[in-house]
Amino acid sequence: MGGDGGGGGTGHGTLALLPEVCLLAGALVTLLTGSFLPRTRQWVARLIALGALLAAAGTAAVALGGAPGTAFDASATVDTATGVARIAVAAATALVILLGSDELAGDRRESETYALLLLSATGAALLAGASDLLVLVVAFLLTGIPLYAVVGLARTPRAAEAALKTYLLGALAGIVMLLGVTVLSGVTGTTGYGGLGAGAGGAADVLIAVGGVAVLTGLLFEAGAVPVHFWVPDAAQGTGPTAAAFLTTVPKIGALVAAFRLVDALPGAVGWSSPVAALAVASMTLGNLAAYRQTDPQRLLGWSTVSQAGYLLVPVAVAGRTDLALPALLLHLVGYAAANLAAFAVVAAFPARRRLEGYRGLAAAHPWLGGSLLVGLLGLVGTPPTAVFVGKLAVAAAAWSGGLAWLAVAVLVNTLASLYYYLRWIGPAFAAGEPVSRSGPGAFSPRPWAAGVAVAAAVAGIALGAGAGWAWAGTSG
Structure with a gap:
């Protein structure tokens, strides 16, 4: 890809991808540094990884204040959506690394894990800003390939099975995605988003539909949405809490913003709203129904992320039909990330407790962690004052404004239905009875880093909810 591009916006220079460069450089330096450090000093690699994430967030925040535009022959877009993503x-990757500090400290693969997380995060950030089909494919691969390794790093039979399922389904989704890129570029004569609609005149609508659906398949895989969702609950249950928290949060951010951009760029004559809306309802409904009988907290959260993908697909279904769609997507994504990480951090604090009943008495033993779990789970439901509450209201408003009132009703119905299985976890944690001691057999002895992240993520979720009016005005502007 050549020099700076225009393509309908202000041209940005080679520093347009500075946040991604920070992440990529951080991954390489983390990997090299960890290779020369003894196992007891791998915390240095952790600090390097966190420094790279801080640099990426800082440079992204600076770029967020600039004028939107494109770079590298309009193959990448730098705008509000890119900056927020x-x-x-x-931020989500940094919280994942922090909550995993206790789990990974002293592990033989500690620095390699941090490097893989940074590489996948680089791909997720690229996904969010991609405005060319070839860049989209590269970002898809960069996000997914490290993910396969991260899932399998637990080195247990269950983790190996989960890694194999993730790899096979990811490879299939990638092949289908490449087929879609071939069809779309062949029909339109371009891979840039700006030319997809203009180059489709006279092309058969069925070819555009086939190509678009095929490309979306890859993005739905990384978002954990129906019909390529089967890997999510198995991976969330089979791997460690650190990897599970990452794979259910970070790839989803980039994939859903990328899906929004793609649907918005494809020709409107094909009619994308109905099929995407159908996938949204299928994801939220199937995820909720499957979560009802789960007793393992990580698997429950795995199915929860499938249902959350359905809610997040609602703004994608009305892309280009209402100005509320993109702000709703961004607000809900950020709120979901905080709530999901709060819940997973509580799981990481007590990795030996693999059943919901195992959390009985948590609130009595550790009120702050009990409160964090409550905020995280009710945040996933979408209750005030959490950010997801405002996000779901925004998502429903976007569906209504976009002419899909029935989809807004589906969001409400599924939200009410999801309350049941989250309460199955909240109930034991806040059950009345004898207080659980902080020491001795069966006591709650939390891992300190994970416990700290749980509280921080819960506070962030409430703070985002309290400031949702400002956030909504900022993203919609």
């Missing part, structure tokens, strides 16, 4: 990716 970059910051969310960097």
Whole structure:
């Protein structure tokens, strides 16, 4: 790809991808540094990874204040959506590394894990800003390939099975995605988003539909949405809490912003709203129904992320039909990331407790962690004052404004239905009875880093909810 591009916006220079460069450089330096450090000093690699994430978030925040535009022959877009996604990716990855500090400290693969997380985060950030089909494919691969390794790093039979399922389904989704890129570029004569609609005149609508659906398949895989969602609950259950928290949060941010851009760029004559809306309802409904009988907290959160993908697909279904769609997507994504990480951090604090009943008495033993779990789970439901509450209201408003009132009703119905299985976890944690001691057999002895992240993520979710009016005005502007 050549020099700076225009393509309908202000041209940005080679520093347009500085946040992604920070992440990529951080991954390489983390990997090299960890190779020369003894196992007891791998915390240095962790600090390097966190420094790279801080640099990426800082440079993304600076770029967020500039004028929107494109770079590298309009193959990448730098705008509000890109900036918010970059910051969310960097912040979520930093929280994942912090909550995994206890789990990974002293592990033989500690620095390699940090490097893989940074590489996948780089791909997620690239996904959010991609405005060319070839860049989209590269970002898809960069996000997914490290993910396969991260899932399998637990080195247990269950983790190996989960890694194999993730790899096979990811490879299939990638092949289908490449087929879609071939069809779309062949029909329109371009791979740039700006030319997809203009180059489709006279092309058969069925070819555009086939190509668009095929490309969306890859993005739906990384978002954890129907019909390529089967890997999510198995991977969330089979791997460690650190990897599970990452794979259910960070790839989803980039993939859904990328899906929004793609649907908005494809020719409107094909009619994308109905099929995307159908996938949204299928994801939220199937995820909720499958979560009802789960007893493992990580698997429950895995199915939860499938249902959350359905809610997040609602703004994608009305892309280009209402100005509320993109702000709703960004607000809900950020709120979901905070709530999901709060819940997973509580799981990481007590990795030996693999059943919901195992959390009985948590609130009595550790009120702050009990409160963090409550905020995280009710945040996933979408109750005030969390950010997801405002996000779901915005998503429903976008569906209504976009002419899909029935989809707004589906969001409300599924939200009410999801309350049941989250309460199945909240109930034991806040059950009345004898207080659980902080020491001795069966006591709650939390891992300190994970416990700190749980509280921080819960506070962030409430703070984002309290400032949702300002956030909404900022993203919609």
